[in-house]
Amino acid sequence: MIRRIWAVVVNTFIEASRNKAFVAMAIIAVLFIVSSLAISQLSIEDQRIRVLIDFGLFSLSLASNLIAVVLGVILIHKEVDRKTFYLVVPKPVRRSEIVAGKFIGLASVILMSALIFIAVWFGVLHTRGVTINIELVKASYLVLLEVMVVLAVALFFSTFATPIISGIFALSILVIGRIQYILSDLLSSPKGFFQHYPATKLIAKATLAAFPDFSVFHVSRQLLLGINIPAQYVLSATGYALAWCVLFVALGMILFERRQFL
Amino acid sequence: MSSAAAVIDVQHLSKTFLTPLALRKVRAVQDVSFRVSRGQIFGFLGPNGAGKTTTIKVLTNLIRPSSGKVSVLGGSPSDLHVRLKTGFLPEMPNFYDYLSAREFLDIMARFYGLGGRTRRKRVDEMLELVGMTYAAKRKLRKFSKGMLQRIGIAQALIGDPELVILDEPMSGLDPIGRKEVRDIIASLKQKGRTVFFSSHILSDIEMICDEVVVLNRGRNVAAGPLDSLLHPGRVMSEIVAQGPGDVEALPGKAVSMEGKPGFLRLQCSPDEVDSTIQTLMQRGFHIKSVTEARMSLEDLIVSKAFQEDSRDD
Incomplete structure (x- = not known):
């Protein structure tokens, strides 16, 4: 099974890394981080480091999530549309293994580009006299967990929808996931809309449960305030991301297993 | 011929598609039955839209039948062990054009569990077999249609399959290329492999097939050994x-x-x-x-198609 999945991983890795959109986005991401040097100069003296860190995490998240959505939504659909799957599906490989291989292959490419990005970013911070500590590494790691969940969501939609529909759905889930904490705050507030209309509470709670909460993966505020991120938090965030990845990839596998190649 | 001896056994196969928005049903294949014996070169014939590709897609796990029984190498087309022993070339295949011919065949060989050195050797053998060694490092996007068809045949044979299913393998090839493919098919028979292939080029089928089945409008219209179908009595x-x-x-x-x-x-x-x-x-x-x-295969197909059409009218 490992060899069969590995065959798909190798193919996906080569495909994604040679994709012009990926290369363009990776270059833009690096330029983004280098330009943060200029942007930080516009802020007041004691805020410059803060801007560099905040801007760096934002850029890492934006670039990696965009790559995950853009490449993720076309991953399965393109092969169905171009009928290249006619060469793979009849091979001795399970369809679920194809989906798993696609996810791992693209995740590897995104991680590789993110590592290059992080190396450039840390280099920029170092030249500005910032000590690269474990908290920065943890914050970057958490962003990458978010990107993996976004990739799983994009892959899931790609198994049955067109790239445009998949892209809209994946980005919608990302936005909903990012603002979940607002909904959560409103729900726990003693006054407000939900307390005034208790029936809507159920819908709000269902929404919270149905979508991943991406705010879990953003700790830039703690980082800037100098609050350490507990290892326990990182571990539970890893479990949370893993659970959502497994759920979306498994749903994608089920749909792909039932698919007919007309 | 017993069912156990049949490499492919299709019984009462039907496949119905729903048009977009499920407004109406299209019967692509209706009650098709045939058997392919081990070691045969079996021709699958019929005009465009006859249901050949649909049947082949069922045999290769790309689609599921609506009804009927399909057995390939004694199992279901979805069984991994069946697909391990089956090679397939789809009609007008599209390739991963960002890969070179060698990279592509190497990835295809991985699905058969071939490791390092064995895989490289097998890839070299296949490139040699289809005469593409000289273009091994070239990206597939730069290949001509005929070159791609050869690479398609190479990937179908990469796992040294017992059964080879080829959908229009001669398509896009010049006369020399067609002869080379015929020679490859004949050599597969010599090795005891079974070849099931569809083609519009009837002379190719007449030259190398032991047995044929003819489809028209999704139905069997003729089947059997070529000699009996093109019987001397029909001269x-x-x-x-x-x-x-x-x-x-x-x-x-x-x-x-x-x-x-x-x-x-x-x-x-x-x-x-x-x-x-x-x-x-x-x-x-x-x-x-x-x-x-002497009655040609073309005459046979035309006459059978004509008979079917008049019966429907």
Whole structure:
């Protein structure tokens, strides 16, 4: 099974890394981080480091999530549309293994580009006299967990929808996931809309449960305030991301297993 | 032939598609049955839209049948062990054009569990077999249609399969390429492999197939060994005559020859040759030639398709 999945991983890795959109986005991401040097100069003296860190995490998240959505939504659909799957599906490989291989292959490419990005970013911070500590590494790691969940969501939609529909759905889930904490705050507030209309509470709670909460993966505020991120938090965030990845990839596998190649 | 001995056993296969928005059903294949024996070269024939590719997609796990039984190498087309022993070339395949020929075959070989050195050796053998060694490092996007078809055949054979299913393997090939593919198919038979292939090029089928099944409008219209389908009893005589007479008034099916004014061609059974010649001569025609015309596969398909169409009407 490992060899069969590995065959798909190798193919996906080569495909994604040679994709012009990926290369363009990776270059833009690096330029983004280098330009943060200029942007930080516009802020007041004691805020410059803060801007560099905040801007760096934002850029890492934006670039990696965009790559995950853009490449993720076309991953399965393109092969169905171009009928290249006619060469793979009849091979001795399970369809679920194809989906798993696609996810791992693209995740590897995104991680590789993110590592290059992080190396450039840390280099920029170092030249500005910032000590690269474990908290920065943890914050970057958490962003990458978010990107993996976004990739799983994009892959899931790609198994049955067109790239445009998949892209809209994946980005919608990302936005909903990012603002979940607002909904959560409103729900726990003693006054407000939900307390005034208790029936809507159920819908709000269902929404919270149905979508991943991406705010879990953003700790830039703690980082800037100098609050350490507990290892326990990182571990539970890893479990949370893993659970959502497994759920979306498994749903994608089920749909792909039932698919007919007309 | 028992079902156990059959490499492919299709019984009462039907496949119905729903059109977009499920407004109506399209029956692509209806009650198709045939068996392919081990070591045979089996031809799958029929005009466009006959249901050949749909049947092949069922055999290769790309689609599921609506009804009927399909057995490949004694199992279901979805079984991994069945697919491990089956090679497949789809019709007009699209390739991963960002890969080189060697990279592509290497990835395809990985699905068969071939490790490092064995895989490289197998890839080299396949490139050699299809005459593509010289272009091994070239990206597939730079390949011509004929070159891609050869790589398609190479990937179908990369796992050294017991059964090879080829959908229009001669498509896009020049006469030399077609001969090379025929030679590859013949060599597979010599190695005891079974080859199931569809083709529009009937002469290729006539040259190498042991048995054929003919589909039209999703139904079986003829099946069996080529010799029995193109039986000597079906041999026709063709008479070419010249004269001023009226073609319409002649017995049988006489046609004027294009580009040769006054010439006509007429087909009849060998028993009717003497009486037909007499009739023609009485009407002022001169007999130019009398030849025996063996029924071709093309004639068979056209006549079967015609019979089916008239039955439907």
